[in-house]
Amino acid sequence: MSMKKGKATIHDIAEKLNITASTVSRALNDNPRISENTKKLVLKMAKQLNYQPNHIASALRSGKSKLIGVLVPTANRNFFSSVVRGIEDIANELDYKVIISQSYEDYDKEVQNVEALLNARVDGIIASIGKNTENFDHFQKVLDKGIPLVLFDRITNEIDVSQVIIDDYQGAYDTTKHLIEQGCKRIVHFTSPKKINIYRERLRGYEDALKDFKIEIDPELIEESNMQLEDGRTSMENIIKKEIPFDAVFSSSDYAVMGALQVLREHKIIVPNQVKLAGFGNEPFTSFTFPPITTVDQKSIPMGRVTAETFFELLKSDGKKGNNQKTVLKPELIIRESTQKRN
């Protein structure tokens, strides 16, 4: 076993077989111009030498790195990490690797990260936009370079780009309708002042459901915040302090609804008997609380898979414009005790 220092290259294989590296390269890539016999020999020798292709060299020459850049606000939020998981599933099957990159909801960092991913020569980018992003030039630039881009969940319509979202409007409409059907008439809504698509759509769904059921939209019942758990607490306290009647809370965020639940419990207000609660996102903890909270499942892993599939189609169609695809997944209302009379 003449194990040379470094790894075996196509040149080593070529030398052993008395053929050229080009032939080896073609044989390994199953090029039809190489005879079956030669292919067999090459494959055998490759195995024998424990040859491992150098993706870097291949990337340099071919211009394809087989790397996908994934940009998310933060990797350790269940929704995003689940989407990443879905993406990685698909990418893996196709022998692509996923580079992950976080914006922390910071616009500058988002711009930098897009830049950095391009520098790393990813073959394309999959991204979810940060809450504070209002200018989309950095994404437009990606498109202008002909690099595949797919946005998911947090999207923008200011640029013409492939995207995968769930039907936030429908999810919110269904939830609100469900609350109404449970007899609620004074439904508080937690939303964000940042008018990114998801919160805008959820608000619209909430309002339309009320309208359809002839219930007045009371601005007093709409609380704007950043919708973390603490914000949810604050919003709930605000509502309670106002001493206006309310019989339900529909929050655009599971975290905020969690805060509301805590505050209600502290005030000895019984959920769901006195106030019903619904969130959005189906974060794992919503099923663990007492009572478990009704929420909207965002189909995170499927979203990751569909996003990846959309991405790869875009990659295949390579440059041809007008291939942008917009997919809207159906969310699922998960009804739990927090919106139902207890037995």
Add this chain to the structure above:
Amino acid sequence: MSMKKGKATIHDIAEKLNITASTVSRALNDNPRISENTKKLVLKMAKQLNYQPNHIASALRSGKSKLIGVLVPTANRNFFSSVVRGIEDIANELDYKVIISQSYEDYDKEVQNVEALLNARVDGIIASIGKNTENFDHFQKVLDKGIPLVLFDRITNEIDVSQVIIDDYQGAYDTTKHLIEQGCKRIVHFTSPKKINIYRERLRGYEDALKDFKIEIDPELIEESNMQLEDGRTSMENIIKKEIPFDAVFSSSDYAVMGALQVLREHKIIVPNQVKLAGFGNEPFTSFTFPPITTVDQKSIPMGRVTAETFFELLKSDGKKGNNQKTVLKPELIIRESTQKRN
């Protein structure tokens, strides 16, 4: 603006300035053999041409890809995604990118993924071992190739490798001690039949605390399972069916303790008054349940940062053996209502 098709390269800069690419390369890398004046000119021209270094080309020639492979059982578990976040934080500062890869607790996939990461020419690997892995040749191979490897949380002592863990023993000991101090004497323990380090150490901590307080270790109280939520339910039902007395449950997993809480509630057994509960991991939901659950914080983000720092030191010390570093982080017992008498 003579914007050529492709991106600018060092050759374009060289041509414009009537110098060679080598000089440009050195100037950009701040090589002392290049005059300040030339450097200034190169930098200026680079900016003017909007030059972006091609990391792929650089990687090929230099053998350093500036890519780190991170291998975790699953990306969408809060603990792992938080560690990944910590790693990415540090890597980012140093201009490295993180490739993420999931084993799904599957041994074969773990082996394949290590292989795939090496093929992608990562400069090193950070990994947490899958539950079912009992052979570590794939990691040994990485070490043999002189490629930096750091294990975190789920480690092995069968190979000599850098590692970052928390003191699982101490965390379990402290938790058990805390339960004993709350008056518990019959403490159920949920553990895993897989004797990977973390569960083994936690079991040991549990047992030692009991011994130190002269409490008999009753094998009847030790339930083995895969420790997901459902398993926790089953374990709890088992214990209740046995009709043996117990006054606390200390689970090596937050998910399993969650299951226990549900079953206890269904049996109208009051937590913490009748039975106290403690978990391990400080998954976000443990603070959201009713009552909130005492658990052990695993310091996930710090763990990610320390792991990354350990990794980069290893990278710097480049090949020199005997640089393996073993860090043990202190866990933190988070005491919540589930182990305290209610007011």
Add this chain to the structure above:
DNA sequence: TATATTTGAGCAATCGATTGCATATTTAAA
């Protein structure tokens, strides 16, 4: 002034795989 040293930059090979364009060998068609 002659020689040694330092400084700044160029030359050309290299990393490993890919690919357009020959070329040689067979096989098929005329």
Add this chain to the structure above:
DNA sequence: TTTAAATATGCAATCGATTGCTCAAATATA
């Protein structure tokens, strides 16, 4: 038997940056 077409492989340039070595010019030392 010629010529045309198909098949299989080789040649050499290329992707873009890095780097050991060489060399010229400038400066310092004797």
